[in-house]
Amino acid sequence: MSSTDPTLRPGRPRPRDQLRQIVRFDVPASLVVFLVAVPLSLGIAVASGAPVAAGLIAAAAGGIVAGLFGGSPLQVSGPAAGLTVVVAEIVAEFGWEATCAITLMAGLLQVVLGATRLGRYALAISPTVVSAMLAAIGISIVLGQLNVALGGRSQSSALDNLEHILVNAREPNIHAILAGLGVIVILLAWPRLPQRVRAVPGQLVAIVALTLLAAAWLPGAERVHLGGDLLDEIGSVALPEGTPLAVAGAVLTVALIASVESLLSAVAVDRLHGGPRSNLDRELLGQGLANSASGALGGLPVTGVIVRSSTNVTAGARTRASAILHGVWVLVFALVLVELVEQIPLAALAGLLIMMGTGLVRPADISQARARGELWIYALTVVGVLALNLIEGVLIGLVATLVLVLWRLVHVRIDVRLGGRAADGREKWLVEVHGSLSFLATPTLMTRLDSIPEGQVVELDLLVDYLDPAGRDQLDQWRARYVAGGGSVLVEHSGLHGAEAPRQERALKAPPISPRALLPWSAWQDVRPERSDPHHPLALGVREYHRRQVAPLRGVYEGLLDGHEPHAVFLTCVDSQVVPNLITSSGPGDLLTVRTMGNLVPEPGSPDSSVAAPVLFGVDDLGVSTVVVCGHSHCGAITSALESTRAGAVPEGPVGDWLRHATPAIQEWRAGHPVGAAAAGAGRSEVDQVSQVNVAVMIDRLGDLLGDRDVRLVGLFLDISDGKLQILRGDAFTTLTDAETDELAHLMETRPEPA
Known part of the structure; x- marks a missing residue:
């Protein structure tokens, strides 16, 4: 049906319409997310070294509190795999009750950050460092849960897990191995099944199936132990015993990682739907309130979780009611079906976590890091997290990123080559300068320019994103010397000389659109009075396209070969x-x-x-x-x-x-x-x-x-x-x-x- 009146600001729906929309879209979506959240929450609690009930408490608190007060309506919060290593370290150092207090304090810190409108600045962390951090966490999860799948226990460090894998592999628990492998096989096969079958979450099917099979044929596989009623776990909070610096470091670590993961997830969720965009400051405030509530009730730290959030969007959720209701369903499940939870084999949850951990190591992130010249930062961050701990590994990655930024600021690439002969028979030398041309790089440029024979034609192409006054002066002086010696110098986009200087200055100070991408545009195209045979603007544009644009666009065109x-x-x-x-x-x-x-x-x-x-x-x-x-x-x-x-x-x-x-x-x-x-x-x-x-x-x-x-x-x-x-x-x-x-x-x- 055609529409000629696109309404950009629809009126606020009536309460009856809102209720109808919630019942039609949000309630079914909340049930789907609930089915995904329960096994994930249980598995993350086990991997974190926390009571299993803590995962359910965190899922309920994250869904209800962050859903009510957060700034990303379709994001679903709960315990996240990205914090398992951190929580395990804190539990090992301070104990579980103190970890709950640290979670509470981290939530309060997040509330302060959100109230001071600092939420968006958490996104200033390099994407390469974030993806490397997630990859290292994924590797740690896989190493730890391999021990559980072999019938052993997850250890606190990657090196200890490697050592215990070798030990447990000598005397494995066959029942545990079968339970873990069964979950992995189901999860690998699930995406290949018909769409109608895949409407049921694969994680839920895998856990339920292996729980039923284990009850009949795998009695030797260790089961989940909740340790009593869920209500008994609520309020198990104690002040941490340790140096103030150590406690502050733990609080800061949980707050920062939870904030960054939540905000990155919110940005990713925004790309999945066309509804209202996330308010990142409000989202940080909502995450802080959810963490405070979870910590006070004896739950794990809470973050926005991309797995649950993408499931929420895919299931058709329209409002924040879906996230809130999912938390309600988790709470009801935890209070009513405790005995059912305690029938789940630990190795089955380990298989689920192994698949989750593997998913955190994304080949696309590695390819992007390589394309940006940051693969060494990625590797350094991963090694740092695995060999030391998460916060130290991330700090190593951030320091490496700053070093790379400083290097790029002072580094300039200079290409000097012979480009044939000009119309008058003289040699034509092409000089391309890439990067940032500051006074630190000017000596290198002057050395390369001085190597060009005198009396020739030089085309100096400044493909730079920065040119400081010192660099301008040096180029000005060199050009004057070279022209005085009988040579010709043509400078593209320099803004240095003659009657065209004001126009070229406008080109350099043009709106935030790269002049290189629109070189033939007459509004800022260079005019070269020295050239005896000026090129037609269209010819200049074609030359610029072949010299600058063909290579970057080759992949785009290849992707369009099969259609658009x-x-x-x-x-x-x-x-x-x-x-x-x-x-x-x-x-x-x-x-x-x-x-x-x-x-x-x-x-x-x-x-x-x-x-x-x-x-x-x-x-x-x-x-x-x-x-x-x-x-x-x-x-x-x-x-x-x-x-x-x-x-x-x-x-x-x-x-x-x-x-x-x-x-x-x-x-x-x-x-x-x-x-x-x-x-x-x-x-x-x-x-x-x-x-x-x-x-x-x-x-x-x-x-x-x-x-x-x-x-x-x-x-x-x-x-x-x-x-x-x-x-x-x-x-x-x-x-x-x-x-x-x-x-x-x-x-x-x-x-x-x-x-």
Whole structure:
């Protein structure tokens, strides 16, 4: 069904509608998340060296408290695998009751961080260090749970676990091995089963199946021991005994790791749905309250968990009610079904944790670290966490990251090569400078430049992200010396010399769009008065594309060989002032662009299918769910059509034939179309009034063309005077604010539900 009025700010739903939505979407989703959360919570408690009931307490506290007060509506919180090593170390040093107090204090620290609006700064940690930390935690989990799967006990360090694996492997418990292997086999096979079967969480199926099998055939496998009723575990908190520095270090470690993991998870969850974005400061505050509650009740530390959160989104949750209800179900389960929990083999939970730990070591993270030149930081962090402890390993990674940042600030790559001969027969030398050109790197550059023979032609290409005054002065002096010796120097994007200096300075201080990506753009393209045969701007652009863009884009193009899935059909004017990929920050494969004079669409029934064909191809063959009509101010085509109509004579020939398609829009404008009236009220010229009415009329024509297809139609208008986009809402165009742009992104990426 087509829609011509995209509502970016829907009214607040009525309580009855809210309740209906919760019952329809959130209740089923909460049950699915509950089924995933129970076995994970039990397994994490075992891996942490904590009472098994502590995992259920944390799951309930995280779901209810963080769900109520957090800033990420669809994130689900609970005990996380990322903290198992930390908690195990704290339990070994301070004891379980003191660990609960440390969790409580860590939560209070998180509340302070959230109240002081420092939540977003936790994301300043290098992604490479975070992924390496998670990988090291995953390796530690696997090593520890291999001991449990062999019938032994998990140890406090990776080295101790390695040693005990060798010992336990000599006299393994066959029943424990079978229980662990059974879970692993089920979890490996589950993704390959039909979708209808996979609707039930694989973790739940694996634990239930092995619990039933173990009851009949594996009596030798050790079972979970809750140690009494769940209510007996509540309130088991004691002040930690130890030096204030050691206690403060434990509190800070739990608070920081829990905060970073929760915030990273919230950001990741935002990418999975099109609803409201997370408020990171509020989310940190909610996580702090959840940790305080969990610690006070005798539970594990709580974080936002990506496994449960992604399950929540996939299951169709719409509001925070799903996370809250999942915590309620966990609480009911823990109070009523204690005897059932104590039938689960420990080795079965070990198999579940081995799969979880393996999932934390992601090949994609390793590939990204290698591509960024940070593989050594990744490896150093992993080794540091495994050999020492988590906080020291992460600190090693952070120090290594700072060293790399400093190195990149002072490091510059200089390529000097002979590039053939110039038109006058002299040698042409090409010099490319990559990186940051500060006074620390200037001596190296001067040495390389001085090695170029005198009297030749030098093209100095500064591909730098920073050039300090000292570097400018040195380049200025070298260029003057070289030119005085009979040579020629052409500097691209230097902003150093001559009458073109002000223009080049504007190029360097252009908006936050890399000039290299838009080199042929005449607004900031270099003009070289020294060049006797100036290149056409298009030729310069092609050269720049082949020299700078082909290599980075090769992977993008290879990915498009088998087809493309554009986000939208984008119908706009042929005017060179409108650049669809620029105003939408899109690239290859993103838009199916259709350009016509005046963004006009032939009337229904017209034999001209120049617009209908690509639009229907995008919708029917490529599955595009959004069609955009984008007009612009000061439109030449609309100006010609309006003047011709007033003169009573439309030009003959192809141009006149095409401009006749604008006649209905002009007639609607004269008849007082509400969009035109709103534009007039905003002080727009008559041409712009007609242009905006034309967008609305063209949307109606496309609606007739698309019929009852499930497609969203969006009207945009580019104001050439300030470069801002406006969107058609109701009977008027309004400028998009940042918040509305976020909602527009959701609008364009989400296929609307059929009415």
